[in-house]
Amino acid sequence: MADTSLPSRTMQLRRRSKAYFVESTLGPLIFASVVGLVLFFLVLPTLIVIPMSVGTASYIQFPPRGLTLKWYLDYFTDPDWMAATWFSLKIAFATTITSTIIGTLGSIALVRGKLPGKGFIQALTLSPMVVPHIVIAVAIYLVFAPVGLTGNFTGFLIAHTMLSVPYVIITVTAVLQRFDVTLELAALNCGASRPQAFWFIVLPNIMPGVAAGAVFAFLASFDEATVAFFISGINGKTITRKMFEDIDFNLTPIIAAVSTVLVIFTLVLMGGAQFLQSRKRN
Amino acid sequence: MKITAGRSGTGSLGRQVEIIRISKFYGNMRAVDAVSLDVAPGEFLSLLGPSGSGKTTLLMMVAGFETASQGMISVGTRDLTYVAPNERGIGMVFQKYALFPHMTVAQNIAFPLKMRKFSSDDIGRKVQEALALVRLEEYGERMPSQLSGGQQQRIAVARAIVFEPPVLLMDEPLGALDKKLREQLQIEIKQLQQRLGITVLYVTHDQEEALTMSDRVAVMNDGRLEQIGTPVELYERPGSAFVADFIGKMNFIDGEWVGSGGAAGIVRVKDCGSLAVHGNPRGSDTVLAARQPVRIAIRPEQLRIAKQGQGGEHVLNGVIQNAIFVGSYRVFLVRLGDESVVHVQLPSGQASQNLAEGENVELSCEPDAIHLFPARAAG
Amino acid sequence: MRIPKRRMRLFDATSVRQYSPSFSLALTAPLILLLIFSFLYPVGRLLWMSVATPDGFTAEHYLRVWNQPLYLNILWRTIQLAFVVTVASFLLAYPVAYAMTLVKNRWAAVMTACVLIPLWTSVLVRSYSWIVLLQRNGVINNLLRDSGVITDPLHMLYTEGSVMIAMTHSLLPFMILPIYSALNTIPLELAKAARNLGAGPIQAFFRVTLPLSLPGVYAGSLMTFILALGFYITPALVGGPQTLMMATLIGQQTTELLNWPFAAALSGVLLAATLLLVAIFRKTLSLNKGVQFG
Numbered sequence: 001m002a003d004t005s006l007p008s009r010t011m012q013l014r015r016r017s018k019a020y021f022v023e024s025t026l027g028p029l030i031f032a033s034v035v036g037l038v039l040f041f042l043v044l045p046t047l048i049v050i051p052m053s054v055g056t057a058s059y060i061q062f063p064p065r066g067l068t069l070k071w072y073l074d075y076f077t078d079p080d081w082m083a084a085t086w087f088s089l090k091i092a093f094a095t096t097i098t099s100t101i102i103g104t105l106g107s108i109a110l111v112r113g114k115l116p117g118k119g120f121i122q123a124l125t126l127s128p129m130v131v132p133h134i135v136i137a138v139a140i141y142l143v144f145a146p147v148g149l150t151g152n153f154t155g156f157l158i159a160h161t162m163l164s165v166p167y168v169i170i171t172v173t174a175v176l177q178r179f180d181v182t183l184e185l186a187a188l189n190c191g192a193s194r195p196q197a198f199w200f201i202v203l204p205n206i207m208p209g210v211a212a213g214a215v216f217a218f219l220a221s222f223d224e225a226t227v228a229f230f231i232s233g234i235n236g237k238t239i240t241r242k243m244f245e246d247i248d249f250n251l252t253p254i255i256a257a258v259s260t261v262l263v264i265f266t267l268v269l270m271g272g273a274q275f276l277q278s279r280k281r282n
Numbered sequence: 283m284k285i286t287a288g289r290s291g292t293g294s295l296g297r298q299v300e301i302i303r304i305s306k307f308y309g310n311m312r313a314v315d316a317v318s319l320d321v322a323p324g325e326f327l328s329l330l331g332p333s334g335s336g337k338t339t340l341l342m343m344v345a346g347f348e349t350a351s352q353g354m355i356s357v358g359t360r361d362l363t364y365v366a367p368n369e370r371g372i373g374m375v376f377q378k379y380a381l382f383p384h385m386t387v388a389q390n391i392a393f394p395l396k397m398r399k400f401s402s403d404d405i406g407r408k409v410q411e412a413l414a415l416v417r418l419e420e421y422g423e424r425m426p427s428q429l430s431g432g433q434q435q436r437i438a439v440a441r442a443i444v445f446e447p448p449v450l451l452m453d454e455p456l457g458a459l460d461k462k463l464r465e466q467l468q469i470e471i472k473q474l475q476q477r478l479g480i481t482v483l484y485v486t487h488d489q490e491e492a493l494t495m496s497d498r499v500a501v502m503n504d505g506r507l508e509q510i511g512t513p514v515e516l517y518e519r520p521g522s523a524f525v526a527d528f529i530g531k532m533n534f535i536d537g538e539w540v541g542s543g544g545a546a547g548i549v550r551v552k553d554c555g556s557l558a559v560h561g562n563p564r565g566s567d568t569v570l571a572a573r574q575p576v577r578i579a580i581r582p583e584q585l586r587i588a589k590q591g592q593g594g595e596h597v598l599n600g601v602i603q604n605a606i607f608v609g610s611y612r613v614f615l616v617r618l619g620d621e622s623v624v625h626v627q628l629p630s631g632q633a634s635q636n637l638a639e640g641e642n643v644e645l646s647c648e649p650d651a652i653h654l655f656p657a658r659a660a661g
Numbered sequence: 662m663r664i665p666k667r668r669m670r671l672f673d674a675t676s677v678r679q680y681s682p683s684f685s686l687a688l689t690a691p692l693i694l695l696l697i698f699s700f701l702y703p704v705g706r707l708l709w710m711s712v713a714t715p716d717g718f719t720a721e722h723y724l725r726v727w728n729q730p731l732y733l734n735i736l737w738r739t740i741q742l743a744f745v746v747t748v749a750s751f752l753l754a755y756p757v758a759y760a761m762t763l764v765k766n767r768w769a770a771v772m773t774a775c776v777l778i779p780l781w782t783s784v785l786v787r788s789y790s791w792i793v794l795l796q797r798n799g800v801i802n803n804l805l806r807d808s809g810v811i812t813d814p815l816h817m818l819y820t821e822g823s824v825m826i827a828m829t830h831s832l833l834p835f836m837i838l839p840i841y842s843a844l845n846t847i848p849l850e851l852a853k854a855a856r857n858l859g860a861g862p863i864q865a866f867f868r869v870t871l872p873l874s875l876p877g878v879y880a881g882s883l884m885t886f887i888l889a890l891g892f893y894i895t896p897a898l899v900g901g902p903q904t905l906m907m908a909t910l911i912g913q914q915t916t917e918l919l920n921w922p923f924a925a926a927l928s929g930v931l932l933a934a935t936l937l938l939v940a941i942f943r944k945t946l947s948l949n950k951g952v953q954f955g
Contacts, residue, residue, distance in 0.1 A: 027862070035760040038753045039775040042833060045790030046782045048800065052793055060793055062800040106692035112678070113685025121689060124696055130939055131704065132891025134908040135928045138915050139703035142710070162699040165692065181678055185347055186380035188368045188677065190441070191397035197368075200393075204384045223783040225894045230915075243785040247792065247898055256793070259786040270781045347677045367677060 046263055053256035071257035081258065084242040088222055091153065091238065095160040095221040100214045102161065103168025108198075110169070111176040129166045133226035136163070141230040151233015159231060160221040167220055168213035175209025208277055215273040219266065293479035296324035297358035297448035299344070304353035306339050313339045315505040316353070323448075324479040326472065328492035331502035332528070337485045338453060340502070344483060345451050346370050357449055368397075373442030373480075374451040378458065379434045381426040387437050388413075388422035394445045412440040415474060432463045439471065443478065450475070452484045456491065468495050489529050493517065501525050523655045526579045533582060533624045535598075536657065539574045549578055549654075554598040554619040555644070559652045575657035582627035584651040587614060587637060593644030600624065602641050616645060708932075711925035722926035732910075736930065739907040742821070743889035746828045747836075750885050751878065753829070754836035758877075759870075761837075762844045780834045788898040791827045792818060795899075819901030827899045828892055835888060836881040843877020844870070883942040887935055907931050 053071055055064025075081050109115060110122060128136065140159050141150065149155030179202065187197035203210075225240040232241040239258070246255055299321040306314040314336040321327045329337035342348040344355055346367030354363050362370050373394075381390050388409050395405045413419045416436035426434055435455055442450055452471075456464045472495050475482050486492050492499045493513040500510040501524075509521040520526035527534070537551040550556040559578065588594070600616040603623065607630065614626045614637060626645065637643065680688075712718050726732045761772050779787065794800045795817040802814040817823055847870060855865035893908035900909070907927065914924035 031756060031760070035756050038757050038833075039772065041753075041830065042775050042779050045787045045794070045830065046778050048790050048793060049786060060796060060799055060803075062803055102691045102695060105688045109680065109685040109688035113680040113688060114682050115685045115689065116682065121693065124701070125692060128696075128700055130887070130935065132893075132908060132931055132935060134891055134893045134911050135704065135707070135932055136700070137893075138911060138924060138928060139707040140699065141915070142707055142921070143703040158695070158699050162695055165695065180378075180380070182376055182378060182380045183382060185367070185677065186374070186376060186382070187393070188347075188366075189345060189370075189372070189374045190394040191368050191371075191445075192393075193368055194680075196397065201382055205382075219781065225784050229894070230912075240783065240785050243783075243789070244894070244898070247785070247789050251792070255789055259783075259789055262783055262786055266781050266783070267778070270777070 049256045049259040049263060053253060053260040055253065058252060071253045072261075074254050075257045075261070078254070081239075081242065081254070084237050084239040085258075087153075087236060088239040091156045091160055092218050092222040094153075094157050095164050096214050096218045098157065098161045099164040099168050099217040099221075100210060103165045103213060103217070104172050104210055106165075107169050107172035107176055111173050112181075125169050126166050128163055133163075133224075137227040137230040140227060144231060150231045151236040153236060155231055156228070156236065156238070159227050160224060163224060163227065164217035164220045167216035168210075171209045171213035171216065172206065175206045179206055212273060212277060215269065219270070223266070293477055294324065295446055295448055296479050296481035298323050299449055299481055299483065300354075300356045301340070301344070302354045302356075304340065304343060304355060305351050306336075306343060306348060307351045312505045314343070317502070317505075317507045318353075319500055319507060319510055321449075321481055321483060323481055326475055326482045326484065326495060326497045328484045328486055328496040328499045329502060330486055330489055330492040330499050330528070331508075332487060334504070335502040336505040337487075337502045341451055341453055341483060341485045344449075345372060345374050371445075371447055372449045372451060373445070373447040375435070375438045375442050375453065375455045377454045379426075379431075379438040379455075381434055381437060381441075383426055385426075386422065387418070387424050387426065387429070390426065390437060391441045391444050394441065398445060408444055412444040415443070415477075416440045416470070431459050432467060435459070435467060436470070439474065443474075443480065446478075447480070449481045449483065452482065454486055456486075457488075464491070471495065493529070501528060503528075520579075520653060523577065523579065523658075526653055526655070531582050531625060531627075532579050533585070535578050535580070535618070535622060535624065536620075537576060537578060539572065539576050548596065549576060549652075551598055551618070552620045554600065556596050557598065557647060557652060558596045558649045559654050560649050577655045577657050579653040579655060580624075580647050580651065582613065582625040583611075584647055585624070585626040586646050587616070587626055587628065588644045588646065590642045590644060593646050597644035597646045598624075599642070599644055602637060602639050602643055605637060605639050616643060618645075704932075707925045708929050709925075710922050711929050722923050723929070725923060726926060726930055732927075735905050735910050736907060738905075739890060740934075742825060742828070742906065743886050746825060746832060746889045747882050747885045749825070749829045750832050750836040751882060754833055754840055754881065755878075758837050758840035758844055761841050776834050776837050779830060784831065784894045785898075787831065788827065788895055791823060791830075791899050795823050795826075818899065819904075821900070821904045824896050824900040824904050824906075827895045828889055831892075831895060832885045832888055835884050839881035839884070840874060840877040843874045843880075847873045880942075883938060887938050887942075890931065890935055890938075 051062065051064050052060070054067050054069065055061050056066030056068045056070075057064070106125065110118065110125075115121060144150050144155050144159075149158070183201055183205070184197050187201040188194075192200060223240065224238075225244065228238040228240045229244055232238055239262075243255060243258065246252070301317060301319050301321075303316045303318050304314055305312065305316050317336070317340060319327075329340060331337045339348060343350045344362075346362070346365060350363060354361060356362055357370070357372065381387075382393065385393070391409045391412050392405045395408060400408070409422065410419070413422060416439055418433060418436055418440070421429065421433065421437070426437070429437065438455070455471075456467055459467065468491060484492075484495065493516075496513060498510060498512055499516055501508040501516065503524050509516060509525045511519075516525060516529050520529060520532075523534070526532050535551055537549040537556075540548045540550045540556065548556050548558055557578065586593075588597070590599075598618055600618040602614055603617045604615040606613045606615070609630070611627050611629050614628065616624045616626055618624060624645065711722050712720065726736070757772070757776070761769055764772065792799070796802065797814045797816070797818070799818070801817070802811075805811045806814065851869050851873070852865050855869045856862065860868065891908055892906065893912060896904060896906045897909050897912065900906070905913075908931070911924050911927045911931070914920045914927065
């Protein structure tokens with residue numbers, strides 16, 4: 001990128017110097033290569049599972065010789081894998097609903113309500129994100145195990161809702177703060193009660209934020225590994241726990257197939273959410 | 283430009299609004315201080331004042347968005363002071379239109395009817411009528427973001443009157459529009475109001491707008507009601523220096539009282555001369571003592587300029603500092619002997635053409651056109 | 662006829678713009694109850710366990726951490742690794758963030774996608790991928806051997822190196838995004854002005870761009886460091902017995918050794934370290950670019 005704003009004599013001198021060569025050609029080339037390498041590094045683990053999932057060998061072979069879908073077939077016909085997948089999906093959907101509702105209601109109060117100790121409540125709602133998951137996992141196990149809340153749907157629902165709610169609160173408070181209060185006043189003036197004003201006027205306009213929060217909540221629950229590891233049981237095991245076990249003791253390409261399915265599922269979900277958000281903004 | 287208040291319109295929706303000693307305190311701050319006023323059914327009353335005068339707070343209390351600290355508000359025979367804002371049955375137009383962005387124009391206008399559980403046939407009909415009233419019949423299916431500012435404002439008005447409320451509140455609705463559009467909408471709003479016979483409380487800081495549209499104007503300052511009256515009353519007989527200054531243009535000149543007591547006297551302005559005035563100062567009943575400082579106020583168009591020596595007995599001496607051609611009239615900035623500058627407005631014609639900058643002139647005025655006020659408090 | 666005055670109802674407020682305290686409390690009740698029951702109480706119970714005995718309080722479990730070199734080593738290793746990972750992330754993240762500010766829209770979207778994809782990929786999938794890549798007969802070793810660069814496979818997996826690589830990879834997005842955000846707020850003209858005044862490109866960068874982007878660097882570094890301290894899944898799967906970290910140690914104490922009070926003490930130490938860093942984060946960052954409530 002020649003810098004044409006310098007006086008021409010300086011430009012002549014500069015053109016002849018080695019520094020100029022470095023600056024205009026070699027420098028940017030090195031820079032672009034570094035950036036490219038880092039980006040490749042970032043996506044490599046996500047992409048590598050795809051070719052690994054279609055190779056015929058049951059050991060690791062790259063590039064894969066022979067293509068087969070048998071690992072996918074094994075995945076979809078294995079009762080343990082399917083149970084774990086279904087369990088994780090069930091919990092994630094339920095968590096999305098509970099955390100979105102609880103989080104949205106809480107956000108309304110935090111942004112527009114008059115609460116004593118609001119600062120304390122704010123800190124409390126975000127603290128599950130700050131405390132290391134291992135501490136939360138161990139603590140929850142300690143309290144849930146004696147009352148039979150481990151290894152079942154209810155225990156997971158409670159734990160995952162707690163972990164997902166901060167995401168909902170972050171997105172919904174952001175969108176609520178941008179919401180023009182005058183619209184709600186206009187709704188009241190038109191004869192709407194508070195709940196009616198919320199349902200007909202506020203909610204439709206904050207829906208992008210609520211939806212974004214819901215998607216984050218879903219992902220937070222579905223991908224959650226540490227707490228799931230501790231409170232999974234024989235009857236209630238998440239896909240993350242099953243993957244952990246198999247990676248440790250039973251490393252087969254089925255895991256690659258499972259991983260590919262997870263990756264595609266997540267990318268479609270998040271990509272769709274991003275797309276919808278940018279559409280709505282226009 | 284003044285829109286003459288026509289004969290009472292064809293509609294008779296409006297009810298009386300009574301505001302009785304309304305106050306609003308925020309801690310020690312008195313945003314509204316014991317304001318009382320009555321609005322007759324079908325009357326167009328403006329609340330006029332600078333920012334911070336409490337006019338918007340007062341409107342908010344009538345709307346129900348602020349609760350009065352003291353006093354009472356009633357519409358017709360109904361005491362509304364503690365009624366929730368969604369149960370007051372009053373229409374309101376907000377400053378930034380507040381149209382619901384996710385609904386079509388028709389849905390926006392239908393919303394008050396929907397909340398009041400009108401049948402869908404009725405809703406459809408009334409929405410069309412409202413659209414016709416603001417002359418935007420074809421715009422029902424558009425989204426608010428597709429409309430211009432002026433169109434959005436008209437839709438906001440349509441939404442506010444669709445359920446035929448007895449009172450309409452308007453909070454500086456035309457502030458965001460350019461001058462030509464503002465003037466056009468002023469006429470439209472006024473005509474609409476007269477047609478429906480609806481009572482309107484209109485908040486504005488633009489005195490020209492208030493004078494143009496209102497049957498009466500209530501001037502507020504610092505939370506208190508300064509004066510209430512018809513535009514003509516306020517313009518020709520301002521009750522205080524604040525109102526005199528706020529409405530229209532006004533020249534203020536300091537002087538001292540000279541001459542016999544009674545109904546007439548003379549005010550001598552230092553180094554400039556003197557003018558004959560009538561009566562006691564506005565806002566005060568005391569008879570003036572000799573040499574008491576006073577302030578006189580004269581409208582620029584009431585002053586007459588004469589060349590030196592031709593002014594008459596009571597004149598003020600000065601020099602023309604600037605002569606400005608405005609179009610239909612000229613404005614002369616005249617510097618008086620005491621270094622103050624006075625604005626004189628004359629129609630563009632021969633008389634004003636002959637006056638040049640730098641000329642020594644004499645200013646005179648009809649005694650009746652001079653307003654007398656107590657001297658400005660020192661400091 | 663005058664209708665008599667009505668009392669204000671329970672849920673009214675003096676100003677309509679804010680909901681009344683009772684209504685607000687009703688809205689937040691589920692949230693608060695959830696957090697108390699599933700977060701405050703369990704963590705509190707755990708910490709209680711680290712100091713409570715039937716006969717009173719004891720500091721023996723914390724002292725055990727302090728006195729035994731094994732545990733101090735683990736603590737130190739965790740901190741050290743977190744630090745190294747943070748520095749490595751910074752060195753890799755800055756060029757990427759800088760490049761993102763230079764490119765046009767379409768490329769910026771592609772780069773953003775590259776940064777977000779690892780974030781959206783489950784940590785289990787990522788750990789599995791690293792095993793696949795770094796194993797003795799993994800992808801990298803196979804490629805190197807097939808192309809003749811080496812004859813014996815490199816020992817990469819189950820070492821501190823593999824843990825470091827995997828953690829850096831996980832945390833890189835948390836460093837890139839804040840730096841990118843900070844760089845975006847610097848007007849383009851500043852660097853150009855510096856160049857015009859005679860500074861070389863390197864000088865312009867170090868004396869203008871870098872200092873102005875420091876808030877983002879700071880935020881990203883602190884966040885990365887805090888997250889690195891608590892990593893569990895990745896070191897457990899990709900690390901070996903030599904690379905025990907605080908989180909995996911805690912897991913071990915509970916699942917294998919069932920030594921809950923000691924695990925609780927270790928948790929207390931980890932929590933204290935994390936909270937200390939969060940406090941530093943909030944205090945020294947004068948521009949709070951985080952979440953703000955109304």
